Amino acid sequence: MTELAWLGAAEGARRIAAGRLTSAAWTEALLDRAAALQPTLAAWITLDRDGALAAARAADAGAPRSPLHGVPLGLKDCIDTAGLRTTGHSRLHLHRVPTQDALIAVRLRAAGAVILGKHAMYELSYGGPSFDLPFPPARNPWDPDRIPGGSSSGTAAAVASGQGPIGVGTDAGGSIRQPAAYCGVVGLKPTLGLVSREGVLPMTFTMGEAGPMARNVEDAALLLDAIAGTATAATLGAGVAGARIGMLRSFFDGPTVRAKPEVVAAVENALSRLSALGGRVAETVPPAPHDLDACGRVILLAEAFANHEAQLRADPAVYGRLARHRFALGAFLSAADLLQAQRRRMALAAGMDALFETHDLLVCAAEVSGAPRFDDAVSAESFPFVGQPSLRIPFNLTGHPALALPCGFDGAGMPLSVQIVARRGEEARLLAAAAALEARLGVRDARPRLG
Amino acid sequence: VTPEDFAAWAARLGLEKLTPEDLDQLRQGWIGMQPQLARIREGLRETDKPPAPPLGLAR
Numbered sequence: 001m002t003e004l005a006w007l008g009a010a011e012g013a014r015r016i017a018a019g020r021l022t023s024a025a026w027t028e029a030l031l032d033r034a035a036a037l038q039p040t041l042a043a044w045i046t047l048d049r050d051g052a053l054a055a056a057r058a059a060d061a062g063a064p065r066s067p068l069h070g071v072p073l074g075l076k077d078c079i080d081t082a083g084l085r086t087t088g089h090s091r092l093h094l095h096r097v098p099t100q101d102a103l104i105a106v107r108l109r110a111a112g113a114v115i116l117g118k119h120a121m122y123e124l125s126y127g128g129p130s131f132d133l134p135f136p137p138a139r140n141p142w143d144p145d146r147i148p149g150g151s152s153s154g155t156a157a158a159v160a161s162g163q164g165p166i167g168v169g170t171d172a173g174g175s176i177r178q179p180a181a182y183c184g185v186v187g188l189k190p191t192l193g194l195v196s197r198e199g200v201l202p203m204t205f206t207m208g209e210a211g212p213m214a215r216n217v218e219d220a221a222l223l224l225d226a227i228a229g230t231a232t233a234a235t236l237g238a239g240v241a242g243a244r245i246g247m248l249r250s251f252f253d254g255p256t257v258r259a260k261p262e263v264v265a266a267v268e269n270a271l272s273r274l275s276a277l278g279g280r281v282a283e284t285v286p287p288a289p290h291d292l293d294a295c296g297r298v299i300l301l302a303e304a305f306a307n308h309e310a311q312l313r314a315d316p317a318v319y320g321r322l323a324r325h326r327f328a329l330g331a332f333l334s335a336a337d338l339l340q341a342q343r344r345r346m347a348l349a350a351g352m353d354a355l356f357e358t359h360d361l362l363v364c365a366a367e368v369s370g371a372p373r374f375d376d377a378v379s380a381e382s383f384p385f386v387g388q389p390s391l392r393i394p395f396n397l398t399g400h401p402a403l404a405l406p407c408g409f410d411g412a413g414m415p416l417s418v419q420i421v422a423r424r425g426e427e428a429r430l431l432a433a434a435a436a437l438e439a440r441l442g443v444r445d446a447r448p449r450l451g
Numbered sequence: 452v453t454p455e456d457f458a459a460w461a462a463r464l465g466l467e468k469l470t471p472e473d474l475d476q477l478r479q480g481w482i483g484m485q486p487q488l489a490r491i492r493e494g495l496r497e498t499d500k501p502p503a504p505p506l507g508l509a510r
Binding site: 293295297313314315316324332344346382383 | 460461464465466468469473476477479480481483484486487488490491492494495496499
C-alpha cells in the first residue's frame with residue numbers, strides 16, 4: 001500500500017498501460033489511505049469511494065485514452081462534479097450537489113482519470129484556516145500543528161501525504177502556490193484565461209485560475225495538459241541552457257520583502273543550480289512589490305465582494321468569520337478605487353512584460369518562510385495582508401504563469417519553495433526549466449513522516 | 452472614521468446584519484487599506500491620472 005501511495009501519476013499510468021497495475025488497485029489503496037489519514041490531516045470534504053472505484057474499473061476495462069488514464073486524483077471542492085457534493089468548504093453550499101461537471105472535470109474524465117473526491121480548502125477560496133466551518137481545516141503533513149497554506153489547502157496536503165499523486169487547485173491570489181510551498185509540492189498557476197472557469201465556484205473574475213498540484217514537475221505538466229489542452233509534457237526535456245533568467249531579489253531579499261535567511265539561501269541555491277545548468281542569471285528590477293500587492297488586493301476585494309454581495313446583505317452569518325470579513329471589506333471600496341486599480345494594473349503588467357524583453361524566466365521566492373503554526377496570530381487575522389506584500393499576487397495581477405517548486409527545508413523541517421515565472425502562454429518553457437531544476441535540487445522524493 | 456460613522460456607512464451599504472465585532476474588524480481593515488489605496492492613486496502614470504479640479508472656467 002505504501003508503494004502505491006507514493007506512486008507518481010506518469011509512472012502509474014505507464015504501469016497501467018503496460019498491464020502491470022490496475023487502476024482499481026491503485027484507487028482502492030489511495031481511498032484506504034485517505035480514510036486512514038483523514039482524522040490527522042482532514043484533507044478531504046468528500047471521498048467518493050463508490051464513484052471512484054467504478055471509474056477505475058471502467059478505466060481498467062478500456063484502452064488507454066491519455067497519459068493520465070486510470071490515474072486517481074482529487075479536486076478542490078470549488079470545482080463542480082455532477083452528482084457529487086461541491087461545497088466550497090462553506091455552510092453556504094453545504095448540501096449543493098451540481099448536476100453538471102465543471103469543464104475541468106469533464107476533461108479529466110475524458111482522459112480516463114479517476115476522481116477520488118473533493119479536497120478541503122479555505123472557505124470559498126478566501127477564508128483562512130478556520131475552525132468555525134462545517135468541516136475542519138486541512139493540516140500540514142510535515143507537521144499537523146502547522147497550516148498547509150491556502151486556499152487549495154486540502155489539495156496540497158493530500159498530494160504531499162500520498163493521498164493522490166496529483167490534484168487540481170485554484171489560484172486567485174496565490175492559492176495554489178502558497179500551499180504548494182508550505183507542503184513541499186509543485187503548484188502551477190497558469191496564464192490568465194488558459195484553463196476554463198466554467199463550473200468553478202467564483203471568487204474573482206479577473207485574477208484566478210485553476211491549475212495542477214503534484215509531487216513532481218512531470219505530473220504537473222501532464223495534469224495541465226489534460227485540463228488545458230496544452231502539450232507541455234512533450235518538451236519537459238528542453239532544459240534551461242541559454243535561457244536568460246532574471247533574479248527578482250526585491251521579491252525575497254529587499255527593503256520591503258525580507259524572507260527568512262533560510263529562504264534566501266534556498267532561492268540563491270536554486271539560482272546557482274540554474275546557472276550551472278546553463279541559464280544566464282542576472283538580477284533585474286521588477287515593479288515594486290508593494291505596488292503590485294496593493295493593486296491586486298483592491299481588485300480581489302472588489303471582485304470577491306461582487307460575488308457575495310447579496311448573501312452578505314441577507315445573511316452574513318452563514319460564512320465563517322474570516323471569509324465574512326474578507327468578502328465584506330470590498331463593500332467599502334469605491335468604483336473609483338477599483339477603476340484606478342485597474343488602470344494601475346495595466347501599467348504594472350506592462351512593467352513586468354518589459355522584463356520579459358530581456359529575460360525568458362523570472363525567479364524569486366514563493367513564500368517568505370516555512371508554514372506557520374495554527375496558533376500563530378497571523379493565521380487568524382482577518383486582514384493579514386495590510387502588512388508585508390504577497391509574493392504571489394503580482395502574477396495573478398499581471399496574468400503571467402508562475403510555478404512553486406520545492407527547493408529545500410528550514411530548520412524546523414518545513415518545506416521551502418522557489419517561484420519561477422514565464423511569459424504568458426509559455427507554460428512549456430516554465431515547466432521545462434522547473435523539471436531541469438527539480439532534477440538538480442535533490443528534494444523531489446522527500447516525504448513527510450506519516451503512517 | 453469613527454466606529455459610529457463606520458457602522459452607519461455599513462448600514463447605508465445594506466450590511467446592517469454584520470455584528471459589532473465584524474464592523475470593528477472591517478473598520479480596522481479599511482484603515483489598513485488606506486495606504487494601499489493612496490499608493491495606487493499616487494503611482495498612476497501621468498496619462499492615467501484623472502483631471503484635477505477646477506475642471507470648468509475659474510469663477
